[in-house]
Amino acid sequence: MSLSHAILGLLQYQPMSGYDIKQFIDKSVNYFWSAKQSQIYRELAGLEKRRWVVSALEKQSGRPAKRMYSPTGAGRTEFLRWLHEFPAALVEPVRDEFLVHLFFGNGLPVEETLFHLERYKKEAQARLDYFTALAAKLKNGEAGGDCAGERVYWLLTLAKGIKMAEASVQWADESMAVLNAIKREPPKKGVKG
Template identity: 40%
Template sequence: MSLRHAILVLLQDQEASGYDLAREFANSIGLVWNATHQQIYLELGKLNEQHMVSFRHVPQEGKPDKKLYSITEDGRQELIRWLKKPAGPARIRDAFMVKVAGGQLADSGALLGELEQLSKQRRERLATFEALAQRLDEQGREENLYSYLTVRRGILDQRAWLQWAEEVRQALEHASVGLPTS
């Protein structure tokens, strides 16, 4: 998957500004794909050059004009083409898991501290996803089926990570009991 496809997915039903897209990445599609404001704006420029999106200027008082992007027929055809291709396996890039793998050289107290910070972030993300799932349910799950299914995956991912984190915490606390103090 590329950023271009994530943007096209977000634009398939309604036009949006770059800011709107960045907010959607932070709140919903960020479940499965992360992007910075800069990456989004760069990709929008490329998509516009390739005629996969178009934009219109919306005047704003006291601010520069806003650009509202929408998917073009070329963009819709690219999205359909991409949707027909197999996705392939997901890649995991988790620096903390690498730290745990190399943990024999690490300070277990530092790992536990980082684990707690990451767990707090995951609990917050879980609460956000659960609230989003409830809103989608209230709006009508059938009408929001694909968004709902994506959010459910996010919920399950967060719960699984938090369960793993608890196992790590217990193992590190148990291992640190037998270590000599210096």
């Protein structure tokens, strides 16, 4: 339900093609929302079936034609209905494969885990840098186009991404420190020794 309505919401701002939507998602709301190209096309087809959007082919010179989608009246109504309907549980269940591996880290050499924690930190740092730069642009009005009222809310969601990325970097550092300490001073096993 969320993906189709999120797409419907984006189309309130301006008509877009499936490809445009994918670009927009990857470059802006990527912290809290992602989707594969194929899924976007499928959701758009579903939205059109329910008459919440209509599409029209737009020819381009030297490029494939774009199928541009726009919301209908019913689509706008449906979006507003959905918007008021917040989920009952606001903190979503997480499923993090990296943490599953770490949880079972006792079955791995410490060096291997440290290597992947370092990788993790770099990824988190890259996200942090990206979101920080994007937030600066949004504040200066260099991004987000003509949307004035929206900017505040976009910044709030970006702030969440920044907070999470900052916490992730810190956590990776602290975790590496813990494991490095173990490496130097292996833990005692049982009562012997």
